[in-house]
Amino acid sequence: MIAALDIQVTKSAKSKIDEIDFNNLPFGKYFTDHMLEVDYANGEWKTPSIRPFQNLSLSPALAAIHYGQSIFEGIKAYKDKEGNAFIFRPYDNFARFNVSAKRMCMPTVPEEIFIEGMRQLVALDKDWIPMKHDYSLYIRPFMFATDEVIGVKPSDTYKFMILLSPTGPYYSAPMRIYVEEKYTRAAKGGIGFAKAAGNYGGSMLATAIAKERGFDQVLWTDAFEHKYVQEIGTMNFFVIIGNKAITPDLEAGTILEGVSRASAIEALKELGYTVEERPISIDEIINAHKAGELKELFGTGTAATVSMIQELCYEDYSMKFDTSTWKAVPAVKKLLTDIREGRKEDTRGWMFRV
Numbered sequence: 001m002i003a004a005l006d007i008q009v010t011k012s013a014k015s016k017i018d019e020i021d022f023n024n025l026p027f028g029k030y031f032t033d034h035m036l037e038v039d040y041a042n043g044e045w046k047t048p049s050i051r052p053f054q055n056l057s058l059s060p061a062l063a064a065i066h067y068g069q070s071i072f073e074g075i076k077a078y079k080d081k082e083g084n085a086f087i088f089r090p091y092d093n094f095a096r097f098n099v100s101a102k103r104m105c106m107p108t109v110p111e112e113i114f115i116e117g118m119r120q121l122v123a124l125d126k127d128w129i130p131m132k133h134d135y136s137l138y139i140r141p142f143m144f145a146t147d148e149v150i151g152v153k154p155s156d157t158y159k160f161m162i163l164l165s166p167t168g169p170y171y172s173a174p175m176r177i178y179v180e181e182k183y184t185r186a187a188k189g190g191i192g193f194a195k196a197a198g199n200y201g202g203s204m205l206a207t208a209i210a211k212e213r214g215f216d217q218v219l220w221t222d223a224f225e226h227k228y229v230q231e232i233g234t235m236n237f238f239v240i241i242g243n244k245a246i247t248p249d250l251e252a253g254t255i256l257e258g259v260s261r262a263s264a265i266e267a268l269k270e271l272g273y274t275v276e277e278r279p280i281s282i283d284e285i286i287n288a289h290k291a292g293e294l295k296e297l298f299g300t301g302t303a304a305t306v307s308m309i310q311e312l313c314y315e316d317y318s319m320k321f322d323t324s325t326w327k328a329v330p331a332v333k334k335l336l337t338d339i340r341e342g343r344k345e346d347t348r349g350w351m352f353r354v
């Protein structure tokens with residue numbers, strides 16, 4: 001582990017915390033007093049610094065802007081009843097970040113910088129972690145290419161940063177989802193498994209069209225046949241058919257391996273469901289619906305945790321649900337929230353003490 005000395009800390013003269021209305025926290029809008037920043041050049045990471053949150057000065061020729069070498073993560077920190085701060089499963093995000101880095105031909109970030117840097121930053125801005133139920137501190141690590149040359153090649157220099165943003169309950173009404181058949185998010189051999197910035201830019205048009213039609217998000221399908229379902233926006237997808245919970249497997253490399261997905265799988269098992277990770281076709285979902293076996297559908301992700309799906313529409317076939325009678329999704333959500341907020345014992349070592 002990197003020693004405290006190895007991070008250069010410049011504290012802000014005055015905290016902005018009193019200017020923030022913690023009862024009104026739009027997602028990702030407000031940032032804490034400090035940020036972490038570290039540069040990569042000549043094949044090595046320099047000394048990280050923590051300094052007051054501020055704008056960056058960047059060249060208009062910045063490689064990341066032109067050719068998209070840019071990746072990120074999303075993690076949350078919580079406080080327990082005693083006010084101790086914890087980060088939820090940061091090592092899983094650390095591993096995934098470096099998977100994304102390798103796919104995008106970027107250097108990996110060492111654990112001392114990613115984990116210890118995050119720990120020190122969160123510890124410094126600990127007062128920003130709200131102690132209320134369903135509130136948390138959203139942690140955004142990211143890395144981008146910083147060469148100042150216009151030319152399609154991997155950058156020689158990079159910047160890794162961490163920002164912190166306090167967040168309130170993600171009020172998501174149960175979602176209306178449109179099954180996408182025209183546009184594609186990810187194909188085998190592509191970058192679907194990486195949390196790479198371009199994946200999100202590429203998905204916005206299909207989502208905007210679905211929104212015009214009254215839906216919240218699209219459920220992506222495979223690129224070749226548009227037959228097998230993948231995931232939704234920034235959420236992994238689950239269906240409960242009978243007593244089985246099914247979620248698409250990760251084999252094809254077209255789906256983001258969600259930490260919330262892995263946590264929901266554990267929670268479902270603990271609640272007595274059989275969990276299958278395998279390809280699932282839209283036909284199977286429709287047939288289950290026709291047979292009255294399609295029970296509950298939901299998405300999982302760090303931002304919203306667990307979100308119910310009240311409508312799934314495929315072409316002209318709309319499946320609507322009365323989510324007020326559902327049992328599994330609220331139980332999964334409660335179990336995960338109870339562990340995060342310290343009401344339930346963390347038997348799996350998910351909570352990392354700051």
Ligand SMILES: *Cc1c(COP(=O)(O)O)cnc(C)c1O
Pocket residue numbers: 074195231232233234235236256257258259260261300301302303
């Ligand atoms: C971040 C993300 C998820 C959810 O991952 P978590 O680790 O659970 O937050 C799912 N799909 C996509 C495309 C994502 O970007």
